[in-house]
Amino acid sequence: xxSVKVVLVNLDFESEVEKKVNPFLIKGQYLSLENLRLNGLxxxxxxxxVDQDWSGAxxxxxxxxxxxxxxxxxxxxxxxxxxxxxxQL
Amino acid sequence: MKNLIYLIIAIxxxxxxxxxxxSGGYQVGDVVTDFxxxxxxGKMVSTKDFEGAKGFVIVFTCNTCPVAQKYEDRIIQLAxxxxxxxxPLIAINSNDKGMSPGDSFxxxxxxxxxxKYSFPYVYDESQAxxxxxxxxxxxxxxxxxxxxxxxYIGALDDSADDVSGIKxxxxxxxxxxxxxxxxxxxxxTRAVGCGIKKRTx
Numbered sequence: 001x002x003s004v005k006v007v008l009v010n011l012d013f014e015s016e017v018e019k020k021v022n023p024f025l026i027k028g029q030y031l032s033l034e035n036l037r038l039n040g041l042x043x044x045x046x047x048x049x050v051d052q053d054w055s056g057a058x059x060x061x062x063x064x065x066x067x068x069x070x071x072x073x074x075x076x077x078x079x080x081x082x083x084x085x086x087x088q089l
Numbered sequence: 090m091k092n093l094i095y096l097i098i099a100i101x102x103x104x105x106x107x108x109x110x111x112s113g114g115y116q117v118g119d120v121v122t123d124f125x126x127x128x129x130x131g132k133m134v135s136t137k138d139f140e141g142a143k144g145f146v147i148v149f150t151c152n153t154c155p156v157a158q159k160y161e162d163r164i165i166q167l168a169x170x171x172x173x174x175x176x177p178l179i180a181i182n183s184n185d186k187g188m189s190p191g192d193s194f195x196x197x198x199x200x201x202x203x204x205k206y207s208f209p210y211v212y213d214e215s216q217a218x219x220x221x222x223x224x225x226x227x228x229x230x231x232x233x234x235x236x237x238x239x240x241y242i243g244a245l246d247d248s249a250d251d252v253s254g255i256k257x258x259x260x261x262x263x264x265x266x267x268x269x270x271x272x273x274x275x276x277x278t279r280a281v282g283c284g285i286k287k288r289t290x
Contacts, residue, residue: 011281012155013155013159013249013250014250014251015250015251016155042247043244043278043279043280043281044275044278044279047279048279054279055225055226055229055243055279056225056226056279056280056281056282057225057226057282057283057284057285058226058281058282058283058284059284060284073225073284074284074287075284
């Protein structure tokens, strides 16, 4: 398994950042990962840059490896499914 | 030589498939086939029940998604507005109840009752409707004309979080355009929503 960098991009409502997002990051111990927050951009402007066919359903995962990309517009059933998606790239 | 011919054919087929949009379901311009599902009232509701409708607003939504919850009051208000205009609004929950227990039929009934929905809130238990439409998230709006042709797909408006920040009401604008025999512009928008809990097997 190659080394993997995980970046979380939060899309929650601005009004929920304090009471939902921060506690979630702390509780899940996600603070060691790179956590970004995207707010204020028009969906039609930025979503096609992630994937042309993405209509906005989350969770969604973009895997990038050596110039290749794979976009998964659904939840991973478990860790092995995520691992398989990475290894298949 | 024969091998070369076969190779060329294979490439041609690959290119052909590459031009078919990978997202399935209805696109703008497609005509929706009549569908029916069980409503929270216990009765079956069908698109065929609305003879003479000027158009339809179909919204894939659910109880549990925070984005759908943000839009709930706006959906209720829109439905009330459309009641007078002969534009049925049908809300559809396609979430698998095993994957999302808060979206069971019982829970749909409680929600509809407590918020006094004036519109059908139907349960797409087999997921046949969500698969036909190709809807991917909640909420996901489709506006159809009187012939059930899809004229708009996407968000209700451009400000999920904050009603006071709304600049464009896409669905209402689409309805106005259709009534004037014009094409909605935009006819397609993207927005963040919770992925619909579809069974994969």
